Amino acid sequence: MKVLLVNGSPHKEGCVFTALSEISETLKTEGIDSSIFWIGNKPVQGCAACYACRSGHEGCVFQDEVYTALVREIKECDGIILGSPVYYAGPAGSLCALLDRVFFSQGALLSRKPGACVVNCRRGGASAAFDRLNKYFTLLQMPVISSQYWNSTHGMTPDEVKQDLEGLQTMRVLARNMAHYLKSQAAAGIPFPEPEERVSTNFIRV
DSSP, X not given: OEEEEEEOSSSTXXXXXXXXXXXXXXXXXXXXXXXXXXXXXXXXXXXXXXXGGGTTOSSOSOOOHHHHHHHHHHHHOSEEEEEEEEETTEEOHHHHHHHHHHXXXXXXXXXXXOEEEEXXXXXXXXXXXXXXHHHHHHTTTOOBOOOSSXXXXXXXXXXXXXHOHHHHHHHHHHHHHHHHHHHHHHHHOOOXXXXXXXXXXXXXXX
C-alpha cells in the first residue's frame, strides 16, 4: 500500500515538506509506503472549462509535465494527502489550478480513495485553506481521513515548524489514521456500494 503526498508549495523543502516528511516517517513505521510529489515553482495552467476531458479526450487537453506526472503517481497510490502553504487564507493558487484539472479530468482514478490535506501558515488562515482543500475529496466520494485537530502546522521556516510540537503530533496521528483505514479496508474486502446513475440539475427554470 502506498500514500501519495503532494507538496503544493513553491519551496521544495520548506515548511510544507517538513510537515509531509513527518507524515511519511510515521507511515513508514506503520508499514505503508509513501512518496512526496513536488508540483514545482513554475506557472501552472488552470482549467479552461473546455470539457474536452468529458468529450472523448483522454485526460486534460493540456498535457503539461506536472499534470501528467501527478496523474502517473495517482495511478499507483492507494491514498492521497495534499499539502499547501496558506496564502491569503487559502491554498496556493498553483496547487488549486492543478487540482482543478486533475480532479475534474481524472475523477475515476481518485474516486473512493482516502484523502486528507495539511496546511502550513505563519499565524492565521489555516482552517479556511483546510476547508477549501477538503472539498476536492467530497465531490469524488473519497473518505476524508481526520486527525486529532485540523491538520495544520505553523512556522515561517522548517526549523520553526519543527518547534510546533502539537502540529507535528497532528501530522503523526493523521498518518496513523490513514494507515489504519487502508489496512482495515484491505482486510475487510467489502465492496463499495453500487453507484447510482448521476442526476445533475441546476436551479434555473425556463
